[in-house]
Amino acid sequence: MSLPSPTASPAAPPLRLSVVICCYTADRIEQVRAAIDSTVPQLNDIDELIVVVDHNDDLHAALHSSVVGARIVRSTEDRGLSGARNTGVATATGDVVVFLDDDATLDDDALRSVRSRFADPQIVGIGGAVTPAWQGGRSPDWFPSEFGWVVGCDYRGLPDDGAEIRNPIGAAMAVRREALDTIGGFSPHLGRRGTFPAGCEETLMGIALRQSFPDTSIVRDTSFRVSHHVSDERTSVRYYLHRCFQEGRSKAMLAALTSTGSALSSEKSYAAKILTSGVWRHRRAPARALALIFGFVFTTAGFVTGTVTNRLAAHREDRPQ
Template identity: 55%
Template sequence: MASTTRPDPGVAIIICCYTLDRLDLLVAGIDAARDQLLVGDQLIVVVDHNDELRRELRGRYADSITLVANTGTRGLSGARNTGVATATAEIVVFLDDDATLRPDALAAARSAFADGSVVAVGGAVVANWEMGHPPAWFPEEFGWVVGCDYRGLAADGAEIRNPIGAAMAVRRAELEKVGGFSDRLGRVGTVPAGCEETLMGIELRQRFPASRIIRVTGFAVDHVVPAGRSTLRYFTDRCRHEGRSKAVLSGMVGADAGLAAERSFVVRTLSTGVLRYLRQSVTGQGLAALARIAVLVLGLVVTAGATAAGTLRIRGNRPESRDPATALAAGESSVTAHELVTVVIPTVGRDSLADTVRSILAQDHQHIELLVVDNRPHRGDAVRIVAGIDDPRLTVLDQPVPGVSAARNLGHRMAAGRLVAFTDDDALADPGWISGAVESFRADPVGAIGVVTGRVLGTETTNRVQEWFEEAKVFDKGEVPTVWSLNRHEIGPELGEFGPRGPFFPYTAGECGSGNNMVFRSSALASIGGFDERLGTGTPTRGGEDLDAFRAAILHGWSIAYNPNAVVRHYHRDNMVELRAQSYGYGTGMAAGLTKFVLSENPAPILRRLPRGLHMLLSPNSTKNEDLPTDWPLRLRALEAWGYVTGPFLFVRSHLAGRRSGGAR
């Protein structure tokens, strides 16, 4: 190892391996990496569930490298996460066990991080074909099939969506904040799956929107392509597995984010590739060029077909196409009394946040983690407010993307619990809030409950404005446990009975609960794509994201249980200025949510219900308005009605703003 002083930042090279068959290549890669380390750097070799290989490496290297066994799920993602957990350096560099650093490659990667905006780097992966050259039929555009560079890659220094896994480097702290690599993706043994680097790149950009992922060609490796990967059979297998991985990825982040680069690749790179090979076919390369065209089309068809089939399979496994009675077999209802629950509190730095946090940490259900998501991190108020609260269960996350939906989605992505609870930074949870919600999930015999909501009462009633809000039962849904669902199924007696359906059920979903007291199965929230970031406080629509999520859950086949014993207390607005803004926001949020549905789904159900729905929303004698206090100001009704009028326009505005920033679903 070199003895020169290490400049910042320090690096930890992580090489993951799983088989003795590549031992010679692995040794070459380790030796090349050792030659480029500086004092204070680390070289971590992670062995993926192969004790014989670990013993062989320990005998060869003794204490000159850090040798660890994969403590995570078997496969490349679990091994990489183990390496990250072992690393202490600021930058983690990932190399494949059949890739060898070229001279000065590590220095090129290290220097790229001198730019503070760079969060990750992708290197150049040069194919070293064991047979000396690629097969004559192999199209350059499909170099990714063998894990190497391909025609169409960005130039040196340009931004990329994600690096190629054989040579990539990431800031360790940022990688840990997005949860590392997903074990739902990535290679396991010889199964040629992928996309874990793609998901990592997408999540880094979403979590740190001001950051950049760039390509640095000086950070180069020679990647061995064995003869077994030079066959047409391997080519089609790799394309098929890549398509399946793309389907899983799209299900996790949405098709827009998951397939954006692929669409560009098809339109630009593959189309021009066909023209290139046609020219080559008439300028001396003949049958070989025509074969490349045929294989290029074959690769596109196989990959696209596998993506489509995988997407249909995933949709077919969602709750809407599954009998709830089969959910127990899938383990979805196996909620225990000691279930880990993640509580997410989005905040803009209100002083009331400290009391909210203390109320969560005082829950009688102790097995929780608490994620406070700062939606205005540039001000640092959230960190300041909770600085005096010393509890290992508390973590503060930064979400610079404005809007309560973006904050909640980040909390969900970072959640360790299978149940994820949400409340606001101006609310106080009763000690039995979480335990009450957990009991509702446990009382579900078929695993159909995807959401539990609870009662919301006022923290205080000091003037007539707060009395109005409490008497109007804007948040309080009463004392009767109720289940809301499209289809009746078996429910435990503790869950009550199925609720009546109003004229807009389930499209308004206001009867199901409110966003300051809701607990989701993580799988249910993932199945609907999380909260829509075009809706909610902090966006032009001002609200509606919670009701939109309730509606989506019901339409996806989940049920919502309302438990009046799961109580959260909310600070009701004590002045007319704030109450007017709140009333207007209720109107805009509901109308925006309905507008989204009409524009993106089948509008017929909404249009059929419109006359009766308008009567329910506007008539003083409707079930919605009959509980309003007799002296409820007419101005508040008018503002809510005006919100119904402006909500559709605000949704369009929010949608366009999201498209410009690339942040909205």
């Protein structure tokens, strides 16, 4: 009598993606539609696309009446990108939540790369590659590549594909939904509100994921690539310096919200290695070298201002009434 054939172990169920696009202004409605159009063809039958409208009833109505293939929801939290993203996470039912900016479009097969990367159970999050799509066709001559983060895009000094990173760039990131639920999502104390150029909510998320899931990794995946629209208004020197200053203030808030030494670890390495070498690299382009130096100065000034403000606020709270 022959022995029965061994039973094959059951295959892992297919990964379900929930793509979340957060938007807040009708000025970008065509870009939101482009983001949706780049996503829908890449969705499998079990995936879902959620568009979160941040406290704009007119935009919600316009998208609800014209968009096919996406669920249009209103943000149920406080105004701002962090609240909108948390609404998206609360609405999502997938295994992995993919976040896409409202002015970014997925490259072909980008979501296939997400599925492939998350087949590894040790991966808790990934950050994609973010290529700038300059409205004017090219970056300003004075703009240093080391400061691509000012416009929400890749910058010189980012790790290679597959390397572990502290946190992703918000325009293209993906995180396991259960992990986001565990850490409470994104902090309402950080993140952009309308046109106010704050940030660092992704950094705090990355730190929280590392603390809660020390045996997992967040990695960079350059095949998960998006094209990020950069409007002309974000190419002025005024915007550049304002964004640097507010990033510094956000870093001060980040440092106040976490006690871990990793809060500013990447920034210290970036300043010591990338910015110093950047000055030499741009030595034959004085405008770029000056922009790099002033960008660092304004970011530092924002950090100092934010640190002092936070300490004064803490002192007022501790003072007996």
